[in-house]
Amino acid sequence: KDFGHSSKILVVGAGTWGASTALHLARRGYTDVTVLDAYPQPSAISAGNDVNKIVSFQNPPSEDDPDYVNKTFFAALAKGFREDPVFRPHFHETGNIIAAFSPGGLKAIRGRHREGFDVVELNTPEDFRKTMPPGILTGPLPGWKGFWRKNGAGWVHARNALVSAITEAKRLGVTFVGGQLEGKVVRLLYDSEGKDVIGVQTADGRQHLASRVILAAGANADQFLDFKKQLRPTAWTLAHIRMSPEEAQKYRNLPVLFNADQGFFIEPDEDKHEMKVCDEHCGYCNWVMDENGERRSVPFARHQIPVESAERIRGLLRATMPQLAERPFSFARICWCADTVDRNFLIDYHPDHPSLLLAVGASGRGFAHIPSIGGFIVDRLEGVLNERIAYAVRWRPEQAVNRNWDDTQNRFGGSYKVMDFQKVTEWTDIPHEDNALP
Ligand code: FAD
Ligand code: FSA
Numbered sequence: 001k002d003f004g005h006s007s008k009i010l011v012v013g014a015g016t017w018g019a020s021t022a023l024h025l026a027r028r029g030y031t032d033v034t035v036l037d038a039y040p041q042p043s044a045i046s047a048g049n050d051v052n053k054i055v056s057f058q059n060p061p062s063e064d065d066p067d068y069v070n071k072t073f074f075a076a077l078a079k080g081f082r083e084d085p086v087f088r089p090h091f092h093e094t095g096n097i098i099a100a101f102s103p104g105g106l107k108a109i110r111g112r113h114r115e116g117f118d119v120v121e122l123n124t125p126e127d128f129r130k131t132m133p134p135g136i137l138t139g140p141l142p143g144w145k146g147f148w149r150k151n152g153a154g155w156v157h158a159r160n161a162l163v164s165a166i167t168e169a170k171r172l173g174v175t176f177v178g179g180q181l182e183g184k185v186v187r188l189l190y191d192s193e194g195k196d197v198i199g200v201q202t203a204d205g206r207q208h209l210a211s212r213v214i215l216a217a218g219a220n221a222d223q224f225l226d227f228k229k230q231l232r233p234t235a236w237t238l239a240h241i242r243m244s245p246e247e248a249q250k251y252r253n254l255p256v257l258f259n260a261d262q263g264f265f266i267e268p269d270e271d272k273h274e275m276k277v278c279d280e281h282c283g284y285c286n287w288v289m290d291e292n293g294e295r296r297s298v299p300f301a302r303h304q305i306p307v308e309s310a311e312r313i314r315g316l317l318r319a320t321m322p323q324l325a326e327r328p329f330s331f332a333r334i335c336w337c338a339d340t341v342d343r344n345f346l347i348d349y350h351p352d353h354p355s356l357l358l359a360v361g362a363s364g365r366g367f368a369h370i371p372s373i374g375g376f377i378v379d380r381l382e383g384v385l386n387e388r389i390a391y392a393v394r395w396r397p398e399q400a401v402n403r404n405w406d407d408t409q410n411r412f413g414g415s416y417k418v419m420d421f422q423k424v425t426e427w428t429d430i431p432h433e434d435n436a437l438p
Contacts, residue, residue, distance in 0.1 A: 001196065001355055007211035009381075010200060011035040012185050012224075014176055015046035016370050017359050017377070018216035019165040023086065024374030026172035034175045034210075036202060038184035038220075041176055042162050045301045047218055047335050050158040050238070051276050052266045053367035054256050055081060055091060057152035059116045067113070069344075069392040073369060073376070074113075078152065080371020086168045087371040090161040094154040094267065096256040097122065097131055099146030105260040105412040109146060118150040132254050139320045148255065155256050155266045161370055182206070188213065188224055188356070197356040212381060216359040219299045219336035225353075228397035230346060231338040231361060232405060233297045234283035234418070237309040239332040239430075240274040241324055248273035261413045263316040274330055279312035281414025283364070284334070285405070286421040295405055299336040300421075307426040312414060331432050337364045339409055341400050345373075347380050347393040357381055358395070363409075 003009070009030055011018045014037035025033045042049045057078035061071035081091040099122065100106045122128050125141040131148050170176060177183045181204040189199040189207055199209035215221050219233035243251065248268040258264035263279040284306075285297035310329065317325035338361055340346055346361035359377045366373070379385040380393075406418050 001211060003211035005029045006031050008032045008034070008209070009212050009214065010208055010210040011214045011216055012200060013037060013215070013217035013221070014041050014166065014178065015043055015216065015218050016048035016162060016367050017218070017362065017373055018214075019048075019162055019169065020370050020372070020374030021214055021216055021359060021377045022169040022174045022176075022374070023165045023172075024378045026169050026174050028378055031173060033169075033173070034177065034208070035169075036183050036185055036200065036208070037176070037178045038180060040178035040183075041166050042159055043178065045336070046162065047337050047362070048158050048162045048367050048370065050335065050367075051240070051269050051274065052155045053158040054096065054258060054264070054266070055154060055156050055368040056096065056149070057081070057117075058113055069389050071113070072386070072389060073372070076372035076375065077369050081156065084371050086164050087156070087161055090157045090164060092154045092156070092253075092267075093151065094253055094255050095148065095150040096153040096258060097128070097146060097148045098258050098260070099128070099144045100260040100412065101143035101145065102261045102412055106145060108410055108412065109260055114147065114149050117152045120148045120150070122146050122148055131257075133250070136251065136254065137320055139318060139322050141319055144259065144319075146259075150255075153256070156368070156370075157269065158367055165370060185217070185224070188353075190353075195352065197350070197353040210355075212355050212357060214357045214359055214377065214381065216377075218360070218362065219338045221358070221360045222338060223298075225350070229400035229403045230340055230395075230397060232285065232403075233299045233336055233338050234285055234364070235299070235334045235336045235421070236278065236281070236283060236364070237305040237313075237332070237334055238276055238278045239305060239310060239313050239329040240276055241327045242330040243268050243273045243275060245273055248275075251275065257320065259316070259413075260411075262319065263313065263413065265316070265320070275324075277313050277316065279309050279316060279414065280412065281309075281312070282408040282411045282416065282418045283339070284419045284421050284424075288422075297405075301334075302427070303331070303333045303432065304427045304430060305332040305334060306421075306424040307428060308424070310428050329428065329430050332428055332430050337362055337366065339363045341396075341403060343409055345393045346395065347377055347385075348390070348395040349380070351395055361393075
């Protein structure tokens with residue numbers, strides 16, 4: 001089926017990638033774009049609805065660079081955060097510190113790209129302490145080694161960037177629908193031969209027909225069709241510590257501190273003075289048996305975290321900033337993403353449904369791409385995506401045939417294994433305001 005700039009395009013999911021896609025569609029002159037989401041914007045369950053996310057830049061690669069695809073993506077997001085007025089105000093170039101202490105973690109962080117940037121090696125606890133003003137990193141930082149990248153890295157105010165993308169897309173004419181009835185997609189609609197996708201049905205029973213459907217429902221995309229094991233919905237955990245305005249001032253402009261074996265924190269935000277802290281681990285799945293007796297990880301929403309995760313967060317604080325380690329948490333949630341086998345993205349037309357474009361598989365690193373990923377997705381929609389990139393992000397069930405669902409996918413920390421929510425017995429019980437979720 002042909003389509004053009006005035007054809008109806010439906011985007012399922014107004015999260016990180018759906019918002020970016022909507023913005024790029026509008027900027028490229030598509031005039032009939034509707035984005036459907038199960039929640040009002042910004043979605044309470046979007047992985048991107050968060051106070052902050054880590055961002056790092058790369059320089060554009062030469063044609064013969066073996067890491068051409070990855071560098072192209074990271075150079076595109078750099079351009080977006082440096083130049084695009086929709087995203088630039090939300091980026092903070094504070095630098096970052098990448099650390100580890102296990103042999104595996106140390107090996108993994110050595111592979112992180114940093115050529116072309118101002119980088120200092122950190123070999124002792126004292127080296128780490130000096131990266132921040134006195135009185136912040138007062139903890140023992142036992143066995144920590146890593147490096148401090150002073151430029152081309154930092155964090156983005158994620159929710160504000162997401163809302164900014166949505167606001168600009170709306171201004172350019174995109175329609176956003178959010179809600180459990182009118183926005184929640186319950187199934188894809190097929191033509192009379194059951195072959196092509198012709199639209200979607202929402203929970204209110206309405207059928208929305210379109211020339212192209214772009215599926216950008218994050219970890220929940222897996223529920224709409226058989227992905228042949230290419231997606232593994234996996235969750236991570238985060239908590240906030242509230243500070244006084246004066247205290248928050250002391251922790252202002254800190255570099256992001258990320259330890260691949262233990263977790264990370266980012267400076268408190270300016271509005272609520274809350275510091276987000278995450279424990280690093282290999283992820284939680286929610287394993288259930290499907291009707292074919294196959295294991296399947298099914299996402300669910302919860303604004304609490306396992307008590308074991310809260311303890312790990314306190315462990316990170318004791319190692320780094322013990323002065324904050326016993327503070328109550330003001331907020332916590334689990335946050336879902338979907339890992340592909342090789343953690344490359346999946347941006348491709350479905351081989352059997354020629355009007356269905358998949359924009360999924362952010363693999364736990366997809367927020368930083370919010371300024372630019374929509375451009376690559378629209379390139380694929382139009383059939384003009386660079387061939388090497390298109391190959392890396394293609395539909396690739398062959399990779400997932402004998403998928404080891406318990407693969408740690410080059411992650412470390414926690415129990416050094418993929419964990420199962422079904423085995424978690426204790427959850428936090430953190431009271432919070434404006435909370436629509438359990
Ligand atoms: P989402 O943003 O989750 O969007 C999916 C959307 O689909 C949601 O809005 C949801 O409401 C909607 N939806 C679901 N079901 C339906 C339905 N039935 N009908 C309609 N809509 C539906 N990345 C980084 O780059 N840097 C980081 O520092 C970083 N930190 C992270 C920390 C944590 C704790 C987690 C969990 C992830 C982190 N990530 C980070 C990864 C990043 O957040 C994700 O890769 C990215 O946000 C995924 O975007 P998405 O659009 O695919 O999914
Ligand atoms: O350096 C990064 O891009 C970290 S992304 C943050 C994180 O919490 C991961 O540490 C975790 O392993 C998972 O991918 C979710 O995102």
